[in-house]
Amino acid sequence: MKTKYFLLPILAALPLCFGTMNAGNESISTYAFNLNHESKEFVRNLNVNKGKNIKNVICFIGDGMGYNHVNAGGIYLGKPLTFANPSNEKWTYHALVNTDSLTSEGFTLDESKSLIKPDLNATLYDGTPSPYGGSASFENITPYTDSAAGGTAIATGKKVTNSRVSMDIEGNYIETIVEIAHKLGKKTGVVTSDYITGATPADFISHVPNRYNADSIITQGATSGVDLLIGEKPGEWDSDHINEYQNAGFSVCYDTKGLTKNKDKIICLPDDIAALDNYRCPTLTELTEFSLDFLDNEEGFFLMVEGAKIDKRSHEKNAYGTMRELEGFNNAVYEAEKWASLRDDTLIVVTADHECGAMYYDYAKSTQATILEDMTFLSYNHSRARIRLDVFGDISEFTSKYASEFNTLEGMPYWDNTYTFNLMCSYL
Numbered sequence: 001m002k003t004k005y006f007l008l009p010i011l012a013a014l015p016l017c018f019g020t021m022n023a024g025n026e027s028i029s030t031y032a033f034n035l036n037h038e039s040k041e042f043v044r045n046l047n048v049n050k051g052k053n054i055k056n057v058i059c060f061i062g063d064g065m066g067y068n069h070v071n072a073g074g075i076y077l078g079k080p081l082t083f084a085n086p087s088n089e090k091w092t093y094h095a096l097v098n099t100d101s102l103t104s105e106g107f108t109l110d111e112s113k114s115l116i117k118p119d120l121n122a123t124l125y126d127g128t129p130s131p132y133g134g135s136a137s138f139e140n141i142t143p144y145t146d147s148a149a150g151g152t153a154i155a156t157g158k159k160v161t162n163s164r165v166s167m168d169i170e171g172n173y174i175e176t177i178v179e180i181a182h183k184l185g186k187k188t189g190v191v192t193s194d195y196i197t198g199a200t201p202a203d204f205i206s207h208v209p210n211r212y213n214a215d216s217i218i219t220q221g222a223t224s225g226v227d228l229l230i231g232e233k234p235g236e237w238d239s240d241h242i243n244e245y246q247n248a249g250f251s252v253c254y255d256t257k258g259l260t261k262n263k264d265k266i267i268c269l270p271d272d273i274a275a276l277d278n279y280r281c282p283t284l285t286e287l288t289e290f291s292l293d294f295l296d297n298e299e300g301f302f303l304m305v306e307g308a309k310i311d312k313r314s315h316e317k318n319a320y321g322t323m324r325e326l327e328g329f330n331n332a333v334y335e336a337e338k339w340a341s342l343r344d345d346t347l348i349v350v351t352a353d354h355e356c357g358a359m360y361y362d363y364a365k366s367t368q369a370t371i372l373e374d375m376t377f378l379s380y381n382h383s384r385a386r387i388r389l390d391v392f393g394d395i396s397e398f399t400s401k402y403a404s405e406f407n408t409l410e411g412m413p414y415w416d417n418t419y420t421f422n423l424m425c426s427y428l
Contacts, residue, residue, distance in 0.1 A: 055300030056346040064311025064356030073326040083350040083390040093391040095413040101149030103162040118358035125358035125383035144382040148211040150353030151203035157421030173207040181302035182225030189228035193273040194308030196231035222248040233269035275328025288332040314357035317377040348392035355385040
């Protein structure tokens with residue numbers, strides 16, 4: 001394997017300015033990872049993975065999946081979700097994460113109350129029906145982060161305002177982890193149960209000023225450095241896009257019959273992607289299984305898998321639909337865990353871009369028989385309730401190196417969402 005330069009771009013002459021997290025008014029500095037990743041003088045061989053063989057990084061994003069979603073999912077299934085099971089020692093690290101975007105600046109939270117239980121803290125949410133401006137206005141009308149900003153933090157390590165996709169307020173592109181991995185000679189994949197133009201997948205394959213620029217998102221994906229792109233076919237997809245991807249070396253398909261390992265690059269756009277077994281369309285688990293086999297290679301890979309419809313069902317205040325989507329997402333994570341357990345070169349990170357619905361239930365009383373009726377959504381919106389980060393694999397080098405930078409919240413380590421990018425880059 002060729003020499004790798006790990007992209008923790010920290011200059012010896014400059015301080016590591018992660019700063020201190022402020023739950024109410026985002027003041028954390030992400031300077032250390034906002035430098036130009038292409039500038040060789042900023043790239044240091046700071047591999048925290050020395051002596052280990054991690055070469056593959058898999059990132060699962062449960063869109064809208066809050067801390068309470070994960071706990072409720074465990075009650076619904078009668079056992080903890082695979083990534084949140086405290087008795088599963090393969091999952092070595094569990095943290096809470098702040099998802100605020102730059103749009104959240106200036107809005108305060110009641111930090112004397114729980115930041116993960118919305119029923120105790122009304123400043124975590126509101127009840128209006130839209131989490132961000134309409135497609136015509138592109139306005140940022142709420143302090144509650146959207147998927148574009150939340151996903152950008154994970155994909156690039158930089159906070160942006162709502163609706164922006166891996167682009168800062170001045171219109172500058174922010175390099176994504178897909179682009180970084182590609183430059184390191186790794187294969188890359190982006191899989192979503194949403195349209196490929198959804199805000200979260202868009203954050204990994206494009207740079208646009210607002211999330212509604214579907215045509216630009218599709219076009220940029222062809223030259224983004226991604227080798228495998230799977231998601232539902234957007235309405236904007238047309239013959240011009242087919243030509244763009246074919247000219248870039250992609251095989252284009254619309255069902256799983258086109259998913260074969262003998263292709264260099266693939267874009268697959270089924271009409272629908274299901275949470276659980278469905279003879280009419282593929283599931284996220286099946287697509288994850290193929291992606292792992294397709295991307296596996298000597299140099300390693302980066303793969304992002306999004307369970308997008310957890311968010312959609314939460315917007316609807318649909319408890320049963322939310323739990324089914326969460327179960328399907330959990331199945332996909334378990335598929336990756338099984339694959340990674342057979343080797344020692346893979347890190348799995350499970351997180352969310354934000355919480356949706358300000359969902360809660362009675363921690364003391366809810367049971368498997370009652371959880372669906374006990375589950376309450378206080379909002380149709382996204383919220384500022386904290387989400388989880390769970391890690392399969394040993395990241396003790398990373399957490400030891402930056403232990404002084406992490407806070408605690410309700411007995412768990414507490415990160416900013418930009419740290420997820422930092423962590424993943426540290427193990428590429």
